Each structure stands twice: as C-alpha cells, then as structure tokens.
Amino acid sequence: METLQYKDFGVDIDEGNNFVQALKPLVKETFNPLVLGGLGGFSGCFTMPMNYKNPILCAATDGVGSKLSLALAYNKLDGIGIDLVAMCVNDLICDFATPMFFLDYYATHKLVSQDALRIVRGITEGCKQAQCALIGGETAEMPSVYAKGDFDLAGFAVGIAEKDDIERRAGITEGDVILGLKSSGFHSNGFSLIRGIIDTKKIDVEMNFSGGLLIDSILQPTQIYVSSFLQNKDSIKGLSHITGGGIKENLIRILPENTQAIIDEYAIKTPEIYQFFLPYINKDEAWRVFNMGIGMAVVVPKEKAHELAQNMQASIIGHIQAGQKQVLIK
Numbered sequence: 001m002e003t004l005q006y007k008d009f010g011v012d013i014d015e016g017n018n019f020v021q022a023l024k025p026l027v028k029e030t031f032n033p034l035v036l037g038g039l040g041g042f043s044g045c046f047t048m049p050m051n052y053k054n055p056i057l058c059a060a061t062d063g064v065g066s067k068l069s070l071a072l073a074y075n076k077l078d079g080i081g082i083d084l085v086a087m088c089v090n091d092l093i094c095d096f097a098t099p100m101f102f103l104d105y106y107a108t109h110k111l112v113s114q115d116a117l118r119i120v121r122g123i124t125e126g127c128k129q130a131q132c133a134l135i136g137g138e139t140a141e142m143p144s145v146y147a148k149g150d151f152d153l154a155g156f157a158v159g160i161a162e163k164d165d166i167e168r169r170a171g172i173t174e175g176d177v178i179l180g181l182k183s184s185g186f187h188s189n190g191f192s193l194i195r196g197i198i199d200t201k202k203i204d205v206e207m208n209f210s211g212g213l214l215i216d217s218i219l220q221p222t223q224i225y226v227s228s229f230l231q232n233k234d235s236i237k238g239l240s241h242i243t244g245g246g247i248k249e250n251l252i253r254i255l256p257e258n259t260q261a262i263i264d265e266y267a268i269k270t271p272e273i274y275q276f277f278l279p280y281i282n283k284d285e286a287w288r289v290f291n292m293g294i295g296m297a298v299v300v301p302k303e304k305a306h307e308l309a310q311n312m313q314a315s316i317i318g319h320i321q322a323g324q325k326q327v328l329i330k
Helices: 013-028 067-073 080-095 113-130 191-200 214-218 226-235 246-254 272-280 283-289 302-311
Strands: 055-063 098-108 133-141 151-162 177-182 238-241 259-263 294-300 314-322 326-329
Touching: 013 113, 055 080, 067 080, 067 151, 067 191, 080 098, 080 113, 080 151, 080 226, 080 238, 098 113, 098 226, 113 133, 113 151, 113 226, 177 302, 191 272, 214 272, 226 302, 238 246, 246 259, 246 283, 246 294, 246 326, 294 302, 294 314, 302 314
Parallel strands: 098 133, 259 326
Antiparallel strands: 055 151, 098 151, 177 294, 177 314, 238 294, 259 314
C-alpha cells in the first residue's frame, strides 16, 4: 500500500527545521543576561529582575490586524514585525511595566523561509527598540486553515512593574497637562477603512508620495515608546496608547472619576499621510478610528510639563480639569 507523508499535504518539517536554524542568530541579538538557555527549548525562560520592592507581572497580546493584507499584497513584509512588538509593548508601558520578553506566533498556509525571516527580522528590531528579549515563538503550517499565500501573526509580551506604580494614574487631577507623543502614521489601526478607501476610490498606492511610494507611507511601522517611558517614568502620572477608538476612547481609560481631559485639536499636527486620506472620511469618524498623529498620550504634572515635553520630544495637547469623566476635543 502506498504510504503518505506530511509533506504531501503541505507541511514540510525539514523547511521548518531549516527556518529555526536560520533565525537563531537573529533572535540571539535580543538576548540579555536574564535570558536562560536559548532558542529551541519547550519554553522560553527568563530570570526575574531583583531590583523591585513589590513586583507585579503584566502581560499583553495583540496582532497587526488587516494591515497584514496590504503588506502581503505589495510584498512589504519588513516592518510588520516591528508593528507586532509595538502593539504589545506600548500597551505594557501604560501600566508602568518595563517590557522583559516577547514571543510570537506565525501561522501560514505554507512556510516560505525567506518571507518568514523578513518578518522575524522586524520582530527582532522591534524587540531591540523595546529593550526586551525575543525568547520564543511558534511557526505553524496549516494549509487546511489558511488560503495559499495567507498568514497571520500574534505577539505576546510580559513586563514587570512596581505595584504602587500601577496605581499612579489614580493621582491624575485638575491642572495636570497632557502631552502627545507623535505617531509615525496610522500605526496598526483602521486598516479595514484604509483598504476600503483604496479599493473604492481606485487609489494607486504605488504612486509617488512624499519622496517615496504611497504604500510605504501607509505601512510605516508603529512607533515604539518604551525608551521615552523608561527615561521619564518617575515624572509621569498616566499613559494611554492611542489605538483603535482614537484619543477619546483610549485616554478615558486612565481618567479617575470626576476628571475630564480637554484636548486642543489644533495642537496636534497630523502626519502628511493623513492629509491624503482625510478628505475621504467624515471628521468625527476619523477621530474615532485613527490616532490622528498622537501615538501615546501622557499625563504629567503642570510644573514639569515643559521639561518633559522637551525630554520626550512631545507637544502639549491638552489638560485635565474637574467634571464629568469624558474626553473633549476642542
């Protein structure tokens, strides 16, 4: 009787093993002395840092969303790994957690090592920017689940914080100032709308734009804010990662009761790529879906606002006042 192999049904074990060997040097670039062992074990192992009084572990997971479909359609895979790391570690720092390590999950119809390595290079670059270690991951070939050429990505990050720091946002009060850290563009949110505009309006994304191609500006990797956080965290009262839902729906998550955030719309300078797409979108919808140029909102004491704005290369975009808990954009 004829025997069958895994490979006959689209899963190549040898290709997977070769891929793991090829990515080991990349992953090792992210290691620090707290990483135990190396890549290839059954789990990633990490030593708990010792310089914490009352340590709390924080975890975050996310993906890149439908930004993947554009990146795949135009063979622009190199920045997607940075997006994956950014979406997780930018959430961690909102709970005053220092990112320690990251793991990824890559599932695809068929493993193409060259493409997968481009993605992993992005992940390792993101981990370097976030000052965390890539200590493991999973690569899965699933031809019965994914269509030919398709893949998906997920990321998982763990950070460590002092328990008292997590409660620091409760001290946000009237008179505090809101700083805005610039986004690098759309980051990883709103791409179903962006893709819809491109398709509906027949936009040529390979047209010249801002000294390059429009598609490159659209897919600009998400900014990672870990370094700014670590350098200034002792003076910060609260952080809000501006993702889906925009400034209103994310900033309100860190406000105590009876406080409201007043945002000066005209203090925010939206990146050039926004100016291309905003004519196709209702203003209220744009503010609800996109970050509009602010990737992270940071609440700081009024007396330190100008110093911190300079340190974090941020702009003053609003303030906190007493009132019904809400975010108002004026």
